[in-house]
Amino acid sequence: MVLLALLAAGLALTVRNEHQSSSAHINRLQARFYAYAGIQRALYELSRDHPGTDGYDEPWALLDSRREEPPFSDGYYLVRVVDESGKLNLNTAGAEELRAFFRTVTGDDGLAQELTDSLLDWRDTDSEQRTVGAEADYYLSLSDPYRPRNGPLITAAELLLIKGFEREIVYGDRRLGTPPLFELATVFSQSPNIDERGVARLNINSAGAEELRQHLSDVLTEAEINALIRFREQGPGGGGQGTSQPRPPASSPPSPGGSPTGPLGGGGPLGTGGLPRPTGPGWGGVPGGSPPLGPPQMGPQLPFPTRQRPGPQPSGPGMSEGPQLPEPQQQEQRPSSGAQRRTIRSLLELEPILPRDKLVAIWERLTTRNGEAQDGLINLNTAPPAVLSALLADNEAAVEEIVRLRQENGSFASVGQLLTLSSVPRDQLQRLMDRVCTKTASFRLKAIGVVGNFRATYTIEAVVRRQVPPAQEAPTDAPAMVPPTFVVHYWRER
Ligand SMILES: [Ca+2]
Ligand SMILES: [Ca+2]
Numbered sequence: 258m259v260l261l262a263l264l265a266a267g268l269a270l271t272v273r274n275e276h277q278s279s280s281a282h283i284n285r286l287q288a289r290f291y292a293y294a295g296i297q298r299a300l301y302e303l304s305r306d307h308p309g310t311d312g313y314d315e316p317w318a319l320l321d322s323r324r325e326e327p328p329f330s331d332g333y334y335l336v337r338v339v340d341e342s343g344k345l346n347l348n349t350a351g352a353e354e355l356r357a358f359f360r361t362v363t364g365d366d367g368l369a370q371e372l373t374d375s376l377l378d379w380r381d382t383d384s385e386q387r388t389v390g391a392e393a394d395y396y397l398s399l400s401d402p403y404r405p406r407n408g409p410l411i412t413a414a415e416l417l418l419i420k421g422f423e424r425e426i427v428y429g430d431r432r433l434g435t436p437p438l439f440e441l442a443t444v445f446s447q448s449p450n451i452d453e454r455g456v457a458r459l460n461i462n463s464a465g466a467e468e469l470r471q472h473l474s475d476v477l478t479e480a481e482i483n484a485l486i487r488f489r490e491q492g493p494g495g496g497g498q499g500t501s502q503p504r505p506p507a508s509s510p511p512s513p514g515g516s517p518t519g520p521l522g523g524g525g526p527l528g529t530g531g532l533p534r535p536t537g538p539g540w541g542g543v544p545g546g547s548p549p550l551g552p553p554q555m556g557p558q559l560p561f562p563t564r565q566r567p568g569p570q571p572s573g574p575g576m577s578e579g580p581q582l583p584e585p586q587q588q589e590q591r592p593s594s595g596a597q598r599r600t601i602r603s604l605l606e607l608e609p610i611l612p613r614d615k616l617v618a619i620w621e622r623l624t625t626r627n628g629e630a631q632d633g634l635i636n637l638n639t640a641p642p643a644v645l646s647a648l649l650a651d652n653e654a655a656v657e658e659i660v661r662l663r664q665e666n667g668s669f670a671s672v673g674q675l676l677t678l679s680s681v682p683r684d685q686l687q688r689l690m691d692r693v694c695t696k697t698a699s700f701r702l703k704a705i706g707v708v709g710n711f712r713a714t715y716t717i718e719a720v721v722r723r724q725v726p727p728a729q730e731a732p733t734d735a736p737a738m739v740p741p742t743f744v745v746h747y748w749r750e751r
Contacts (some may be wrong), residue, residue: 291706295334312668349633620673
């Protein structure tokens with residue numbers, strides 16, 4: 258009898274445990290679906306977002322489920338969206354950038370050099386060890402040996418495998434005041450090759466004259482477009498021979514008709530005197546009040562401050578500064594001859610032939626690189642100071658100026674707006690403008706589903722790439738946007 262009673266009690270206990278475990282399972286399942294709803298909520302917001310400019314002042318960045326209608330009776334989700342392009346790309350950053358970045362993060366020159374050498378050795382394909390780096394010899398000699406990647410990193414967490422990257426560096430250390438490297442670095446950043454309207458950029462080197470004309474006619478005058486075409490048609494005048502170096506030196510061939518300012522000329526000033534500073538109101542306005550720069554339905558956030566110059570036709574300061582062009586018609590008809598043609602590697606080379614405000618206004622519309630997207634560019638609008646400092650080594654004033662400008666004016670709509678920076682020397686400015694963007698395709702989404710009073714939680718973390726078909730160029734109105742698709746590059750549930 259006693260035995261039976263014990264057995265019965267034992268059975269009851271088992272049944273109860275099973276019941277508890279199955280209800281825990283149900284709670285967790287429920288939390289999972291709440292997290293999934295959070296991911297969907299974020300994707301919905303990203304699909305409504307205008308892709309021409311991206312910053313943390315947009316709705317996708319300000320999602321807060323606590324301010325919305327509670328969607329579920331016994332739980333909710335928390336969701337956060339982060340721009341991966343606001344981080345330093347571990348696979349594309351150069352040695353100098355990495356060194357400056359690690360110096361900012363760790364505050365230690367020697368350690369910064371070691372981290373840089375080790376990371377470069379880890380991702381390069383050869384087995385030649387840098388001074389304080391490490392290759393297979395080192396990793397195979399560890400008590401738990403493994404081989405270096407000798408290729409691009411697959412996630413930022415891979416840093417933990419690399420010599421010198423201790424946990425307190427990768428995850429940060431509150432006591433030491435070091436920020437988590439993990440949150441400042443990425444392997445996913447990508448920026449779409451579109452302008453602030455969402456229209457595909459035109460490659461300045463390969464576009465036809467008529468294409469250029471159509472693409473720019475609402476901003477540039479006929480004479481300015483002709484100047485552009487002529488500049489391009491002229492060979493590299495006097496010795497460049499169109500070599501295919503990735504980046505041109507600070508000096509550049511003489512511009513046609515003589516440059517009015519000549520800031521790119523050989524031996525030109527490299528200091529802050531190199532750039533004439535803006536004197537007008539605003540920083541980089543749209544000349545002639547040209548209308549199509551505003552994205553559709555993004556009321557409060559126009560890419561450019563457009564308050565000045567209501568004049569219907571571009572006629573003001575631009576014309577007077579541009580070089581005088583003899584018989585543009587003859588020139589434009591001339592077929593482009595590949596042999597003689599100049600290869601423009603940086604839009605900054607156009608500075609001598611276009612007024613500053615015009616150059617700013619067309620900056621995002623042109624590109625020197627083909628492809629739908631560019632890897633590893635850093636978004637000016639979302640990069641924290643530590644990431645910006647990677648591009649602006651030893652120039653804290655410039656980092657502060659950029660942060661201040663975006664606080665005061667909202668997101669940068671154009672990289673061209675950097676032309677107004679007062680704290681960046683000429684050579685540094687060129688490198689900076691080559692490495693930054695104002696829009697992103699890569700987003701990290703983190704959603705947590707919560708059931709009851711934290712009875713159960715579930716986390717989903719994902720990195721998605723937003724692919725937006727370029728909008729059609731519309732001459733008079735804002736271009737129509739096509740809904741994006743999302744490609745998942747990383748997905749983790751726990
Ligand atoms: Ca946007
Ligand atoms: Ca290697």
